[in-house]
Amino acid sequence: MYRALLYLIAGWSGYFVMGIELLGGRLLAPYFGSSIYVWGAIISVFMLALSLGYLWGGRASLHAPSLKRLALILLAAAVTTLPILVWGDDLLEHLSALISDPRFGSLSAAGLLFFLPTCISGMVSPYAVRLLVPDRASAGHLAGKLYFVSTFGSAAGTILTSFYLVLYLEVNQILLLMLAISAVVGVIAWLQPAAVDA
């Protein structure tokens, strides 16, 4: 159960990141268009946020790592997505009026809206590796499995969102659905007994 939850959190987090990234393109298009540099801005922000997330997630795992704290990271990523829903349109409206160059306009918009949730999501994988690995010999094997699950989740989030979900749901409905799943997974992990923590 404990291990299954670690994999579930990593896989779901991967799905969550790519879901937001794809919908991010949708959210920015009315204000900055769908030129190649708008996608360039979004992808750059996501990659930068993930890279720093990995760094900080690894560092956070040095101090009393636990499943409860990992659950908190997942919940924090969900909570920091809320401003997209609440203030997204107002912020994009202001930024597109303020910054006339669409490259830096979309870069700052993507940074303000998506950096925080993506960065926190990036913390999940290295943190989960710490909880998963009992000894040095199995470290590579288990880390590989975790990367597999996480990136497989990203692939699933990409294809399901772009092929099917946009055909049935509105952008904000998909975001809310993902937030709800994050909340459920996070709370389940939080409620696990602490005794089995390594």
Add this chain to the structure above:
Amino acid sequence: MRLKRWLPWASAAALLLVAMIAAAATQKLIHSEKSLYREVFVYEDGNTRCLCFTKLCAIGRQTCIDLKQPQRLVFEYTQMILGALFLKPDPHSILIIGLGGGTLPRTLEKLLPEADIDVVEIDPAVVGVAQQYFGFQTDERVHLIVQDGRAYVRAALRGGKHYDLIMLDAYEHQYIPEHMLTREFLTEVRSLLQPGGIVAANTFSSSHLYDNESVTYSSVYGVFYNLRSANRVILASNAPLPSIEEATRNSRRFTTAFEPYGFTPQSVLERFSTRADWDPSVRVLTDQYSPSNLLNGPP
């Protein structure tokens, strides 16, 4: 038994293949380049020169000109979209979104000696090809802006600009810019029109998207003129739609003007219809819900 059932299909497919190869054999590729968004091809076939965004140019031609009579409008949709002039006979300011080979700005500049024309095109490569192979030129009356269409519309609104006539020619069969086929975008275009201004859109006649597009336009503009052939042209206004009698009266002004372009106002007027020939129960396309390219599959 099995063979019998498949035979008609197989022979139809074979015929189509032969026809496409035959068409390709007479086509001469005179220019191709990869742009940021697509591959751009220029083909010549006898006296016709075409701009294509696909390698097989039999379908999806963007612009064609007749090299012997460069004024002639080869595509019916360009003739149909000029039907906008029957609703607004002397527009002073025109916005065209989507350049293609530049046929529309070239024709409108000649037809309307008073008009100022802004053309917005996202792809710099298309601009170069239009200038080099299709005689498109900017001057003191024709201005070119290389920008995403929707981003331009919003910037123009912020700048307090207005147009008498806005033409949307940014949709192709392979790819629809989804953010330019939503209720919010059409509302922005509506606000960018002068009072009594006209929007004219060149879109699709087939596929599921027809219904969604129709309900989206009517959610913003109410009743509009719908002109159907292989393409579909929508003509709508931000004021009550001019009557067909008024359009007929205005169309007579263009009888001689249209002559060099190889068609009559009558042939366009015959296609004007306000009949709602779509399923009204489908979803309106919005910024939140705009899977246009997924809906644009075969019907």
